Amino acid sequence: xxxxxxxxxxxxxxxxxxxxxxxxxxxxxxxxxxxxxxxxxxxxxxxxxxxxxxxxxxxxxxxxxxxxxxxxxxxxxxxxxxxxxxxxxxxxxxxxxxxxxxxxxx
Amino acid sequence: xxxxxxxxxxxxxxxxxxxxxxxxxxxxxxxxxxxxxxxxxxxxxxxxxxxxxxxxxxxxxxxxxxxxxxxxxxxxxxxxxxxxxxxxxxxxxxxxxxxxxxxxxxxxxxxxxxxxxxxxxxxxxxxxxxxxxxxxxxxxxxxxxxxxxxxxxxxxxxxxxxxxxxxxxxxxxxxxxxxxxxxxxxxxxxxxxxxxxxxxxxxxxxxxxxxxxxxxxxxxxxxxxxxxxxxxxxxxxxxxxxxxxxxxxxxxxxxxxxxxxxxxxxxxxxxxxxxxxxxxxxxxxxxxxxxxxxxxxxxxxxxxxxxxxxxxxxxxxxxxxxxxxxxxxxxxxxxxxxxxxxxxxxxxxxxxxxxxxxxxxxxxxxxxxxxxxxxxxxxxxxxxxxxxx
Numbered sequence: 001x002x003x004x005x006x007x008x009x010x011x012x013x014x015x016x017x018x019x020x021x022x023x024x025x026x027x028x029x030x031x032x033x034x035x036x037x038x039x040x041x042x043x044x045x046x047x048x049x050x051x052x053x054x055x056x057x058x059x060x061x062x063x064x065x066x067x068x069x070x071x072x073x074x075x076x077x078x079x080x081x082x083x084x085x086x087x088x089x090x091x092x093x094x095x096x097x098x099x100x101x102x103x104x105x106x
Numbered sequence: 107x108x109x110x111x112x113x114x115x116x117x118x119x120x121x122x123x124x125x126x127x128x129x130x131x132x133x134x135x136x137x138x139x140x141x142x143x144x145x146x147x148x149x150x151x152x153x154x155x156x157x158x159x160x161x162x163x164x165x166x167x168x169x170x171x172x173x174x175x176x177x178x179x180x181x182x183x184x185x186x187x188x189x190x191x192x193x194x195x196x197x198x199x200x201x202x203x204x205x206x207x208x209x210x211x212x213x214x215x216x217x218x219x220x221x222x223x224x225x226x227x228x229x230x231x232x233x234x235x236x237x238x239x240x241x242x243x244x245x246x247x248x249x250x251x252x253x254x255x256x257x258x259x260x261x262x263x264x265x266x267x268x269x270x271x272x273x274x275x276x277x278x279x280x281x282x283x284x285x286x287x288x289x290x291x292x293x294x295x296x297x298x299x300x301x302x303x304x305x306x307x308x309x310x311x312x313x314x315x316x317x318x319x320x321x322x323x324x325x326x327x328x329x330x331x332x333x334x335x336x337x338x339x340x341x342x343x344x345x346x347x348x349x350x351x352x353x354x355x356x357x358x359x360x361x362x363x364x365x366x367x368x369x370x371x372x373x374x375x376x377x378x379x380x381x382x383x384x385x386x387x388x389x390x391x392x393x394x395x396x397x398x399x400x401x402x403x404x405x406x407x408x409x410x411x412x413x414x415x416x417x418x419x420x421x422x423x424x425x426x427x428x429x430x431x432x433x434x435x436x437x438x439x440x441x442x443x444x445x446x447x448x449x450x451x452x453x454x455x456x457x458x459x460x461x462x463x464x465x466x467x468x469x470x471x472x473x474x475x476x477x478x479x480x481x482x483x484x485x486x487x488x489x490x491x492x493x494x495x
Contacts, residue, residue: 049479060478061434063399076168077148
């Protein structure tokens with residue numbers, strides 16, 4: 001389990017990049033937290049830098065869209081899902097349980 | 107009643123139209139007609155990773171497993187040659203026709219060629235997968251490349267060829283490359299990337315002709331310079347593929363003329379993507395846009411028009427990007443002559459900056475180089491206010 005930040009430093013509509021062997025992006029969608037692999041599966045770009053619209057993140061470079069709930073691409077050019085990770089909020093802190101699955105795990 | 111919709115064009119705009127029609131509830135037939143034999147593929151990598159050989163045909167396919175559920179009838183490798191407006195039937199080059207209740211025109215654009223270059227080997231344009239395969243094969247055995255035109259395609263090809271180790275010269279008629287889309291000041295900044303990476307850039311000089319009998323040997327410039335070349339790439343813009351509609355009664359200008367909702371003057375016929383010039387309220391005229399994001403997003407509007415549904419609410423901000431020499435160039439908004447660019451972050455000399463174009467003190471467009479996070483924030487702010495319902 002990785003401790004990310006206090007919930008207060010990740011307000012709705014914002015994202016944070018968590019450095020790790022495979023960096024992780026954590027998003028606050030209207031108070032609900034989601035975590036996915038930070039690197040776009042299309043080309044090297046940080047999804048935490050992208051455009052968050054509802055539960056969809058648009059890659060900041062080439063406009064690929066991913067569903068934060070499933071990790072699945074919902075718009076081209078990306079075709080491969082990003083991993084999703086479980087987020088646990090406890091005592092005002094955001095934690096991420098990193099998935100072991102290779103790709104596309106829900 | 108089961109109705110048929112014919113989508114003419116099987117690239118990003120055509121595929122996006124088919125997806126949008128299903129998403130908006132069309133449960134009849136959808137026939138997708140494409141002149142290329144290939145299933146829909148992504149064109150931006152053709153001048154970059156695909157040309158460099160680091161991505162494959164499979165990598166750039168646009169289709170996904172979910173598309174199987176769309177139940178599309180594909181007519182690939184078949185060019186549309188005419189449209190009969192009363193019966194709304196699309197005539198194909200093989201003599202057959204597709205009768206439809208609705209038609210989506212998405213035939214795209216083609217690369218403009220240099221007059222007098224026909225039949226000379228070693229001279230390329232870059233628009234299709236086949237173009238890219240042929241160019242890649244030629245670059246693999248070449249030493250000297252001359253690129254005619256310093257627009258985005260030309261700059262990206264030059265960048266890729268430098269990466270492959272070629273000697274590259276880019277020739278541009280205009281005094282400043284990219285002045286049209288970016289304005290002179292920042293067009294010049296982006297053009298400096300060429301020199302940074304060892305590409306010669308010659309501006310303000312035209313091409314008098316190509317030298318060579320069977321194979322190109324050199325490019326002759328109007329100032330008398332002769333540039334030896336093993337390969338020449340012509341990147342001087344694109345023309346909309348609308349000639350096939352000449353006798354259809356569909357109104358044509360610089361592209362298929364449509365209203366804001368993508369409707370042509372012919373009932374039941376809409377047009378999208380690079381071949382279409384939609385009415386723009388802010389511009390006060392029909393505007394043909396060749397951006398990738400436009401071809402992706404606009405078909406949702408056309409589908410709503412065709413199906414009689416409510417059009418999508420938000421009107422997206424125009425957005426395009428170009429990746430060259432490792433630099434990420436991104437532009438959003440609507441710039442016109444007289445808008446004043448101001449660097450608000452970073453430094454142009456560092457090749458990492460964000461510039462905002464202002465009109466009467468208000469931001470109207472934004473250009474970023476290697477600033478994706480900040481760029482995306484500005485792009486969001488440019489989004490037009492959602493009209494009050």
